[in-house]
Amino acid sequence: xxxxxxxxLLKDEEGYNPQAHRVEGIWHIGIGHNLEIEQTDEEARILxxxxxxTVHTLSLTDAQCDAxxxxxxxxxxxxxxxxxxxxxxxxxxxxxxxxxLSMVFQVGGAGFRKFKKFIAAVKARDFSTAAExxxxxxxxxxxxxxWERASFAMRNGYFREYGTPATAPQxxxxxxxxxxDEKLLAELTRRIKKK
Numbered sequence: 398x399x400x401x402x403x404x405x406l407l408k409d410e411e412g413y414n415p416q417a418h419r420v421e422g423i424w425h426i427g428i429g430h431n432l433e434i435e436q437t438d439e440e441a442r443i444l445x446x447x448x449x450x451t452v453h454t455l456s457l458t459d460a461q462c463d464a465x466x467x468x469x470x471x472x473x474x475x476x477x478x479x480x481x482x483x484x485x486x487x488x489x490x491x492x493x494x495x496x497x498l499s500m501v502f503q504v505g506g507a508g509f510r511k512f513k514k515f516i517a518a519v520k521a522r523d524f525s526t527a528a529e530x531x532x533x534x535x536x537x538x539x540x541x542x543x544w545e546r547a548s549f550a551m552r553n554g555y556f557r558e559y560g561t562p563a564t565a566p567q568x569x570x571x572x573x574x575x576x577x578d579e580k581l582l583a584e585l586t587r588r589i590k591k592k
Contacts, residue, residue: 398487400470403495404428405559407466407502410543415462417447417455424452427462429502430469440468473498476506480516489519492555496547503543504536519551528552 411429418425424432426444432452436444443464447455457465474483477497486494497519501509510516512534518527528548531537537544550556 398483398494399491400467400495402491402556402559403470403498404466406495406499406556409558410499411502413462415457415459417452424449426455426457426465428466428469430462430465437468440465443468469502470498473501473506476501477509480510481519485520490554492550493519493524495556496551499547500531500536503540508536524552524554 407428411425412420413428414425415427417432420429426432430440432444432447432455433449443457443461444455474486477486481489481497486497489497497509500512512530514533515527515530518524518530528551531544531548531551534544537548546556546558
């Protein structure tokens with residue numbers, strides 16, 4: 398599973414810093430890796446010995462930050478199961494998979510599973526409803542720009558900020574998911590009359 402887009406997205410959203418730093422009072426390093434939770438053996442091997450008293454001196458190489466990120470992605474993939482199994486995430490495409498995993502990075506697996514209407518909409522491949530449900534959340538009110546970007550990507554299948562991939566449908570005035578209800582009705586009527 399290619400996580401290139403997810404890596405870039407989370408670098409932009411979570412930030413990237415190989416030096417230990419505080420985010421809202423919590424120590425992090427790399428791409429949003431939380432240093433104040435219990436670390437796995439693999440994470441501890443990468444991080445070395447540190448305590449919360451010495452964490453401010455912690456500094457990693459880019460390769461170490463990438464290794465932590467890969468572990469965190471694995472954790473996010475586990476957190477999203479059984480709601481979405483790996484084959485289901487793969488079938489959604491790289492962009493929508495990145496949106497879901499970004500949500501898990503921000504709100505955790507338990508928090509993600511509370512998005513019941515969003516999950517149902519994604520499973521039904523109703524990405525417009527899924528995008529609306531994303532915006533009906535506390536997380537969206539707390540970090541509105543992040544969630545507006547993610548909502549756009551869920552609805553359209555690409556991130557505006559990273560350009561439109563050749564495989565993504567190009568939004569137009571007549572793309573049904575992108576027009577107001579009155580225009581939608583007029584467009585449907587026009588299309589039916591054409592047949």
